[in-house]
Amino acid sequence: MFSFQNFTLDTSLLNKLRLPLLAAGICAMLLACSSTPEKPANPATRPGKGDITYVPTNAPVNLPVLPREAPALPREFRAAWVSTVANIDWPSRRDLSSEKQKAEIINILDNAVQMKLNAIVLQVRPAADAIYPSAIEPWSEFLTGEQGRPPTPYYDPLQFWLEQAHARGLELHAWFNPFRARTAVSKSVLASNHISKTAPQAVKQYGDLMWMDPGEAVAMQQTLNVISDVVRRYDVDGIHIDDYFYPYPIKGANGNEVEFPDDPSWIAYLQSGGKLARNDWRRENVNRLVETVNQRVHQEKPWVKFGVSPFGIGRPDRLPAGISGFSQYDKLYADVELWLAKGWLDYLAPQLYWPINQGPQAFRVLHDYWLDQNLQNRHIWPGLYTSRIDNTDKSWPAEEILNQVDAMRERGGNGHVHFSMVTLNQNRKDIRKRLTVEKYTSQAVIPASPWLGKVPPAQPLLDLVEDKKTLRLQLPDAANTRLLAIWKRTGQQWLFSVVPAQAMTIDLADDPQYGAIRQVTVSAINRSGLESARTSYTLP
Structure with a gap:
């Protein structure tokens, strides 16, 4: 995220x-x-x-x-992201035994049921690695502290998450970071089967990150193979990719943005006869990823939902009056409006991580914007920045999230996702209790996706x-x-x-x-x- x-x-x-x-x-x-x-x-x-x-x-x-x-039927998608990167949500530390990892899973799921959520969006690929046994990528260091080392005693964390979630009536969506290869908080030595070792030409150093270049065919194929493998082998209810397409820009010592170092793949594109301008070419790389993931997921299992959670502000040339901010269209090369228009998504979870009264990024206005872009009548389930409820001077009051839930419902919204589960688990400022008592007053069924299957x-x-x-x-x-x-x-x-x-x-x-x-x-x-x-x- x-x-x-x-x-x-x-x-x-x-x-x-x-x-x-x-x-x-x-x-x-x-x-x-x-x-x-x-x-x-x-x-x-x-x-x-x-x-x-x-x-x-x-x-x-x-x-x-x-x-x-x-x-x-009461219908609403009520979900929470569970981040494995940097041990934000689960597991809480990199040195937990398998039994303690399982205990934390059960605690998260029980809390989700208690507050009447109906879905968990679990990060299964934080940085070209895996929280499940994979023949394609190494075990994540966020599980055991060492990339490539499985849990001890051995178990399959993703399978355990699925079994326990389904036993409680919860959907589980597998969340992939599409191109990040190494985070700033990574400490482990890279495993021999990490893509930076097996295809070093496809991985670029960008500030304190390592990043798979979307313009390199081997990087694109790696991500597609990983997602297809999970859909094929696991009974997931959804496939979910986040906003890390091209990396968020960093600034150099001179204060200017540092260009992403994709000259080799860009030159190869031009030499092959490519005619697009560089920014359009980058957007086309991301478009091809989204379109192909959509196709592969539904070819493998037509009922599995495919969703994306992009940055919450859309194309600069379409923004409503008074709205301004970071352009994912120009900086991350994500043409989200096109994906909605083409019907390449089953749901969109735009990260609306601003308070209702923050004018340049007004929550209600942005929510309405994405509803208006939804030409194929797919689901719009915004991401809420629930983790801004904390113990700092900049903490949001619990009322901010409660009011955002109301604001979405007033406009006919039928779902949302909390970032992230740790805030709900800890019940910061009574947010879990208040959501349960004030907003989630009954259980709810996830809204139907009739385009994924017409026979009840x-x-x-x-x-x-x-x-x-x-x-x-x-x-x-x-x-x-x-x-x-x-x-x-x-x-x-x-x-x-x-x-x-x-x-x-x-x-x-x-x-x-x-x-x-x-x-x-x-x-x-x-x-x-x-x-x-x-x-x-x-x-x-």
Whole structure:
């Protein structure tokens, strides 16, 4: 990330829902359904592992007249980045045993579930290295303190992250730094299979960094091979690349920006007959990366989402009035507007790392800007600078992030990503608690991506077991079902939860706060977020 260093059923949204839901409720009562199992709802057309026990960490939906039909699914992407570079988030140190690394993983995921997040964006390639066993790149020094050395005792960290995340109903997106080869805080000797050793012509020294030159074919191929390898071997839910395309410019002793040293690849391009100006050629190199990653990911697994988290300010010639700042178009050579227009992304997570009232980088204005650029109707899930909540004099108050969540929802936003998980884990200035209580008042399903798959899963089946305290669930389309969305109706409340598809029974015990369960409605959710037809069971 540049900083090295939902839908919840809240009052505002509920007011928008009251009239249509009230009308639906009146219609449902006029139609008068019986106490026998109800016919399923119409199939949903809107966008949008392991053993686990259903725990009702849900929120009620209060309506003036409670409808018999369950409400629409609450939908919002709620994620946090987990940085491995410099041990920002995980592992907390480079000398932890495997068991301590695993314990930290479980703590992060449990906290994510407790606050009702539904996705983790995990950095798996900090600097041309890997936090998983790879035949292409060496083990990361941020795992063990030595590049190329695996964890002890041996385990596969990425596989463990995936198993534990999916067991909790969380998506896991694998985050890659596309071209950084060595960071300023790296200490280990470079491994013999690091790209700086195997293809030294493709790696340039730039200040205190080592950088893979995007104009070198071997560098581009290395990044594409690494991403394809992870998609093929791991059950990831998303592939995510950050804003480090060409490096952020550094200044020399004279105060001027130092040119990135890509003369060899630029000269080779010209000698091959290339006609583009140098800056356009650099942008085309990055365009080719983004387009090809999109193609390869979906050829391998069509349901895997591909997202990019660029710097938050767009092209200088398109900026809204009053907005100014660093130009990623001119300095990082990232033509993000083109990627959106071409539909090369499933989601964009622009890093909107400024407060709402900072005029030249006004949060609301920039959020609206990216919504306006979204010509293919993909997801816009901004990155929030939650880590600016700290113990320094420049710390943001927790209200800044809470207000940004509100600002996005007011404009129809349906997701966001926190940078980074360490702030939430530490609950700085009560931010985790306040998000949980004030903003994430119910669980939420990630918005659907219908362009990744148009066939919803088959409708689940329900029947009452002999003890009359449990509903048995059957999934005719288990292979196409990832999650179960469960609504429970008491006398005055609808209660919502999301669980992994392996939860095959539903407890009918009275809710301790809201009383006896009178109706259960269940739908299946597939990997693209599509919802099945619903099945309802009304208790006698």
